[in-house]
Amino acid sequence: GAVVSQHPSRVICKSGTSVKIECRSLDFQATTMFWYRQFPKQSLMLMATSNEGSKATYEQGVEKDKFLINHASLTLSTLTVTSAHPEDSSFYICSATDLRAAYEQYFGPGTRLTVT
Amino acid sequence: GDSVTQMEGPVTLSEEAFLTINCTYTATGYPSLFWYVQYPGEGLQLLLKATKADDKGSNKGFEATYRKETTSFHLEKGSVQVSDSAVYFCALLMNSGYSTLTFGKGTMLLVSP
Numbered sequence: 001g002a003v004v005s006q007h008p009s010r011v012i013c014k015s016g017t018s019v020k021i022e023c024r025s026l027d028f029q030a031t032t033m034f035w036y037r038q039f040p041k042q043s044l045m046l047m048a049t050s051n052e053g054s055k056a057t058y059e060q061g062v063e064k065d066k067f068l069i070n071h072a073s074l075t076l077s078t079l080t081v082t083s084a085h086p087e088d089s090s091f092y093i094c095s096a097t098d099l100r101a102a103y104e105q106y107f108g109p110g111t112r113l114t115v116t
Numbered sequence: 117g118d119s120v121t122q123m124e125g126p127v128t129l130s131e132e133a134f135l136t137i138n139c140t141y142t143a144t145g146y147p148s149l150f151w152y153v154q155y156p157g158e159g160l161q162l163l164l165k166a167t168k169a170d171d172k173g174s175n176k177g178f179e180a181t182y183r184k185e186t187t188s189f190h191l192e193k194g195s196v197q198v199s200d201s202a203v204y205f206c207a208l209l210m211n212s213g214y215s216t217l218t219f220g221k222g223t224m225l226l227v228s229p
Contacts, residue, residue: 006159034216034217043221043222046216049216095160106162107159109158
């Protein structure tokens with residue numbers, strides 16, 4: 001149980017286009033989902049926390065107009081990178097918190113974004 | 117604020133060697149502690165956890181004991197395998213509401229045959 005999926009696993013897009021990444025909790029309801037960004041050989045940087053049905057809370061330094069987060073249901077959150085540029089190339093990982101185990105986070109497999 | 121410090125890597129070992137990856141933390145309360153593992157090109161997988169002092173988390177031959185007196189949660193394995201090569205992250209989570217995980221910087225482990 002407690003499986004989180006991400007789609008796509010890899011995406012290559014051209015500079016200036018937008019890319020949407022989906023994060024789904026497959027077998028549990030997630031009241032809270034988290035989006036992280038990981039640079040090569042570095043730790044995870046929390047970008048934002050999203051609660052179902054409300055606006056996401058962004059960490060300092062993260063542009064909310066560039067990284068649009070929607071958490072429309074208890075099983076789906078999306079991250080849209082708008083007007084992507086090469087510096088947005090990164091590994092994006094989501095995690096979700098189970099209602100029954102409020103403090104534990106379950107991680108998705110990650111999405112590798114490459115902007116050319 | 118809360119923070120996690122873990123030893124810098126890479127840690128390079130031969131197969132069947134003993135592994136220790138140090139992790140210490142700073143927190144205002146009593147956090148839960150976690151070790152996550154990340155294999156190349158993949159997301160994070162929970163390896164083990166401990167929710168209170170003196171708890172020992174264990175999984176797949178890995179162990180870590182929550183030591184409040186030394187604020188540590190060192191990861192150990194008696195005999196590593198090549199397949200254990202990965203990046204290991206120590207993390208803490210404050211047990212108060214839906215708080216966020218605080219990660220260490222990660223330690224790369226490389227095991228050679």
